[in-house]
Amino acid sequence: MKVDWLIVGAGFTGATLAERIASQMNQKVLLVDRREHIGGNSYDCYDDNGILIHKYGSHTFHTNSKMVWQYLSKFTEWRPYFHQVLSVVDGKKIPVPFNLNSLYELFPPRYAEKLEELLISNFGFGTKVPILKLRETASGDLTFLAEYVYKKVYYEYTLKHWQLNPEELDRSVTARVPVYISRDNRYFQDTYQGMPKHGYTVLFSRMLRHPNIKLLLNTDYRELIGAIKFDRMIYTGPIDEYFQYKHGTLPYRSLRFEFQNMNQEYYQEVGTINYPHEYDFTRVLEQKHLTGQNSRHTTISFVFPQSYNPKENEPYYPIPREDNRKSYGLYAKEAEQIKDQVLFAGRLADYKYYNMDQAVARALTLFKEIAEKKI
Template sequence: MYDYLVVGTGLFGSIFAYEASKKGLKCLVLERRSHIGGNCYTESVENINVHKYGAHIFRTSDENIWKYMQQFCKFNHFVNSPIANFKGEIYNLPFNMNTFSKLWNIFSPKEAREIILQQGKEIQGEPKNLEEHTIKLVGRDVYEKFIKGYTEKQWGRDCKDLPASIIRRIPVRYIYDNNYFNDPYQGIPIGGYTAIFEKMLEKCEVLLEVDFLEQRQEFQNKAKKIIFTGTIDSYFNYKYGALEYRSLRFEHKILDTNNYQGVAVVNYTDRETPYTRTIEHKHFEFGTQEKTVISEEYPLEWNKNIEPYYPINDDKNQELYEKYLELAKKENNVFFGGRLGEYRYYDMQDSVKSALEFSKKELGIL
């Protein structure tokens, strides 16, 4: 008999399993995929650590989270400075004075503010949708070149049909600074993410390619408690219907060049390019390999047969999630956590924080 059955080897499940095993508790960890690490998984291709499920850049403003992660790896000094490609025109991201200078041939923050303010006046009254909300915040030029096409590809819907709440705020900097994040702690684990999970799970028994939901009868009584990090609605057999997500498909390519795009991430912001971005993985670790590996990222409508990525946290889905949450509260010794278990859009530091808070409550750790 195990103390805990942990379903899923992403950040939430792996951190909890690590903390439990530190206390001498026995954990059996199940993973549906053929590898550990969830969407953070990296694998070596042409001696390059490839982020198989999209770019994962660790960043946080919480010093404690930064220190916690450093026990598993050393971070390099990578800073995320992506660029936008709009029909061949190249601009810096996030929206800052480098972007505005090229867009409008201006120099001063005062000029940029005036243009954005003037263009925002196009929208009178309360914005009715994402398009109006965005134009009011950043003006039509920024909306048309950088937000409209990218967002419509990402969500599979016209911006006029999307709620304003999807983009609650848009970071606009009136300084010449291409650092995408404001967090003081930022970097990529030297040697990739997979080694982190290997360290977290080294004292646990891990079974790969095991779908807990398909083999529930076999595993649910093997432990005193269950930590479930899959989709909460699937655990309850979609009793009230399926929660909605957006999904992704990745095309990975090995190219016979040592430098394809000169930057880790390029966002393709026009509507015509079918993918939202390309990732050149070697730039995360300042690689000098002879070849390179790129990944094209294609947004997809989600169905139950493919991987869920982004929860669609609109009112309809939140109401549905609340119903499942009530069922979860009635479960004896089953706990739901992580991005899918909590139906939240989590960055990595959010998952770490949630896992540590739960571990503290469940295990009494300091």
């Protein structure tokens, strides 16, 4: 068998590159994944009770990129959806990111009003303030608020999820969920937000429905080396694994999901509820809120963070710390030496936590460079 490209990994990065190369360059692609399905961590399926679930945690699509939105719209219609998340704090469910509505859920009205006025006068309405910045700059009553929010909303959740406290991580982690001086309860404020009308797996199936694309699942790409011929490879798996961990294992956090079907229409008010303090799990997910599916039953999942072991579970989150970036840099130099044979891209290959739209944007940018013969 002879193909132009061997692409390893059928998630958003690999599928986008396979579709573009096949449709725009008229070249043959073999897309390989060691899992039994396409879609990577965005894979969804129907469980035994007919509920559409996200097997690897809730995935809500959002982007500010018109290019990405228009590209994916070739393969799906969209169900309008704005994600909301609640967090259990002192026995009450409050909106996160922490916002002005959260104040009034937790504090007496007059004190909440005072804090609101202080936040607006110091930072302005509609601004997003990372919690570590708020702690550093706050004074007076805002010092109390900063410490309260840090401890109740961020600290223990971060410790449970990462096994590190917020100061031990890159500031981009806490900046992802800032204090939002607004009454907007949406988790994201991106221009384009929605859910694939028929699910992510259908979206991926349509992307890969091209005669130039051959798909091989349940297969480790290394089993194919020597058995097939290809001109170049695109690798979207863990970069340290590709180089046989010669510079050590890059650390990740992993997740474990426990699913439970409920004989009721809905279990909770929104798609995600965080539990920073209670229990061993960090959150409970209910995807019916995302999909809009009609059923007298629902399925929820409990999300348990855990350590990553290459032989036991899946890598989910690169751990953003300076020493880890330096370790990745050693692998990036190795990749640079063989870029005429193998291109590396994606969350695991780039050792970056990409949102879905960022993975697509990365793939589209890489494809442009390939098509223009810049790499």
